[in-house]
Amino acid sequence: MAKHKWNFARIGGFDQVEIATGEDLVSLRELDQKLWVALACPVKGISFDERTLELIDTDHDGRVRAGELMAAAEWAGKVVNDLKVLAKGTGSVPLSAINQDDDEGKLILASAKAVLASIDKKDAKAISVADTANALEVFNKRPFNGDGVLTVESAADADAKRLVEDALGTVTPVTDKSGNPGLTAELATTFLAEVKAYGEWLAAGAADEATRPFPGAAEAYAAVSAVRGKVDDFFARTKVAAFDARAVGAVNREEAEYLAIAAKDLDVTAKELTHFPLAQITADGALPLEKGVNPAWGPLLADLREKAVKPAIGDKTTLTEGDWKAILGKLEAHGAWVASKKGLSVEKLGAARVQEIAGGDAQATFDALFAEETKAEPLAAAILSVERLVRYARDLMPLANNFVSFRDFYGKKTPATFQVGTLYLDQRACELCVLVGDAGRHGSMAPMSNLYLVYCDLKNAHGEAMSIAAAMTNGDIDNLMVGRNGIFYDRKGKDWDATVTKIVDNPISIRQAFWSPYKKVIRMIEETIAKRAAAAEAAADAKTTGAASTTVAAAADGAKVEPPAPAPAGESKIDIGTVAALGVAVGGITAAFGAIMSAFFGLGLWMPLGIMGIMLAISGPSMAVAWLKLRKRNLGPLLDANGWAVNAMAKLNVPFGASLTKLALLPDGASRTMTDPYEEKGRPWWLYITLAVVVIGGISWYLGKLDHYLPEGGRSTKVLGANAPAAASASAAPSAAPSAAPTGH
Numbered sequence: 001m002a003k004h005k006w007n008f009a010r011i012g013g014f015d016q017v018e019i020a021t022g023e024d025l026v027s028l029r030e031l032d033q034k035l036w037v038a039l040a041c042p043v044k045g046i047s048f049d050e051r052t053l054e055l056i057d058t059d060h061d062g063r064v065r066a067g068e069l070m071a072a073a074e075w076a077g078k079v080v081n082d083l084k085v086l087a088k089g090t091g092s093v094p095l096s097a098i099n100q101d102d103d104e105g106k107l108i109l110a111s112a113k114a115v116l117a118s119i120d121k122k123d124a125k126a127i128s129v130a131d132t133a134n135a136l137e138v139f140n141k142r143p144f145n146g147d148g149v150l151t152v153e154s155a156a157d158a159d160a161k162r163l164v165e166d167a168l169g170t171v172t173p174v175t176d177k178s179g180n181p182g183l184t185a186e187l188a189t190t191f192l193a194e195v196k197a198y199g200e201w202l203a204a205g206a207a208d209e210a211t212r213p214f215p216g217a218a219e220a221y222a223a224v225s226a227v228r229g230k231v232d233d234f235f236a237r238t239k240v241a242a243f244d245a246r247a248v249g250a251v252n253r254e255e256a257e258y259l260a261i262a263a264k265d266l267d268v269t270a271k272e273l274t275h276f277p278l279a280q281i282t283a284d285g286a287l288p289l290e291k292g293v294n295p296a297w298g299p300l301l302a303d304l305r306e307k308a309v310k311p312a313i314g315d316k317t318t319l320t321e322g323d324w325k326a327i328l329g330k331l332e333a334h335g336a337w338v339a340s341k342k343g344l345s346v347e348k349l350g351a352a353r354v355q356e357i358a359g360g361d362a363q364a365t366f367d368a369l370f371a372e373e374t375k376a377e378p379l380a381a382a383i384l385s386v387e388r389l390v391r392y393a394r395d396l397m398p399l400a401n402n403f404v405s406f407r408d409f410y411g412k413k414t415p416a417t418f419q420v421g422t423l424y425l426d427q428r429a430c431e432l433c434v435l436v437g438d439a440g441r442h443g444s445m446a447p448m449s450n451l452y453l454v455y456c457d458l459k460n461a462h463g464e465a466m467s468i469a470a471a472m473t474n475g476d477i478d479n480l481m482v483g484r485n486g487i488f489y490d491r492k493g494k495d496w497d498a499t500v501t502k503i504v505d506n507p508i509s510i511r512q513a514f515w516s517p518y519k520k521v522i523r524m525i526e527e528t529i530a531k532r533a534a535a536a537e538a539a540a541d542a543k544t545t546g547a548a549s550t551t552v553a554a555a556a557d558g559a560k561v562e563p564p565a566p567a568p569a570g571e572s573k574i575d576i577g578t579v580a581a582l583g584v585a586v587g588g589i590t591a592a593f594g595a596i597m598s599a600f601f602g603l604g605l606w607m608p609l610g611i612m613g614i615m616l617a618i619s620g621p622s623m624a625v626a627w628l629k630l631r632k633r634n635l636g637p638l639l640d641a642n643g644w645a646v647n648a649m650a651k652l653n654v655p656f657g658a659s660l661t662k663l664a665l666l667p668d669g670a671s672r673t674m675t676d677p678y679e680e681k682g683r684p685w686w687l688y689i690t691l692a693v694v695v696i697g698g699i700s701w702y703l704g705k706l707d708h709y710l711p712e713g714g715r716s717t718k719v720l721g722a723n724a725p726a727a728a729s730a731s732a733a734p735s736a737a738p739s740a741a742p743t744g745h
Contacts, residue, residue, distance in 0.1 A: 022083025146380025198343025425486030473657030
């Protein structure tokens, strides 16, 4: 079989295959995977029909891989007789396009007709995604829908319904396709096993008379268990008191502990006393059951007396340690039986109901119900096949052009699947916005894309929230900062409030990189001035506040407020050495500045090139770094952070990047009035020209460039003397001519 002939286009700096026909789609297995742009994409978090992706994701791991996409395309190509159906990407499939020469195709055709008949469209010539959705909704609500799950609605008679309800109340149910809680066969088996175990435990107790030493043994055991720890503690304390009388105070708790709770409002039961002994401790004393008991334990001790003491050893108002051990001995067999209890999950149903289920035909009831559920499985599978076909016919082509190639993204006719919406922020619209599912993974991967990224938290009016990363690929960044607010519109047109939470700084353009050093210097100067001004203001405020506080305090004491003592006579406020050092520094700076300006003005007509050279020296490194990063802007890391497996260097050059971020522009044909009534009044342009001429003229005069054009009295060498830069060069130059020799007559 001849291999399929592929067409490629060079887009985004790499070769991308063109998938335009049904033959292209079903032949994907023949395309070398090294030429695929992506090899996997997530099922969730992208702007694509999630149900279709779930159907393609046959291993249900949350990702669609290359092999699964190939298999889906091949299956769709097999069950249709016209591959143009797959190429059109419409939401419906003509019944005549279903392949009747294929066994599965015949079943799908019959199922499609049944689906249409179930929604009163038996004469329809085509079946759509909407048709299958409606049919599935109706089918899934049936008592038996083929998903292997029983619900209460699955049971027809009252006894079966009660059985299913009891089972659902004792296990963790699953969700049926109808949305109701349900039982799988495994859960039903677990339920019956618990019923059997609990029933056998009940039978064992009924057969062993030792577990029933007296009537009400179960209630007696429960009453004993409720206080056993505290009673054992009481008798242990009496033994300590009997051993050493000095321990009586300690085992009864310290007085300070009673004082701590006595300061509170106590209720009748005095719950604050729960951790105190049951009664006053004496050497080998008996436990009172009525008077003198800890109020926190009074009700439980009364319960112990009525349910355990009376039936076991007779009516008593006190309990000795021997009595206590006698009661425990009589209940020992019952306690061992209770400890062996099984089937705890069904205990809530009660012994009578459990024994009724165990002695009935619950297994047969479940078997009959699951048999009916199994009968519906072929129809459910057939409807699923119809759904898969209509969804594949609609979605496989656009998915391939967002997976095998990124034609939608680079073609810009429709947004790519990973573009989840548009962010409006700072007078621009950012179209390259991706969902952020794992902030940690994004934080490590996305910066390697070399894109300027703005992370935003989104909230809408319904309380929903999510996070996105938006790529800024056009405009300036001067007004972008954490905390700014914008509006995000998702692919469905719904609006969300957006707040900037993080910025990944990377170059946007060469122009922005050119001005970046100057803006950083200006920003640094502004911040330094602001910090120093704030510090000076704080110091002045502190000084004023201190002086005022001193004055007020002195006035309050009636003392005389003395002015600050003047500095001692003859004491200099400025150190002479400091003045000398400043003079040397100023002289050095002046000399260096003079040398630089002399060299600069020595360029003559080449001075504009000198200015350009200085600016290039300042901005050049920033521009070079920006050029390198802009050449390496890559979509891959941004998508890989979201679970994609991008297989190509999907570049975002400057022209294409600029198209992904729209700047604010006036619409065509709009008029604009240039007069702004609140515009800051600027100085006339001729003033700046005059100032520039004066400054340049002054510097030129200082450097001696104008001496040839001025009278001797106005020359810099005459006015400044030896301090003029031109004087040094004149003294270093050789004489123009030797002195004339005297002549005699």
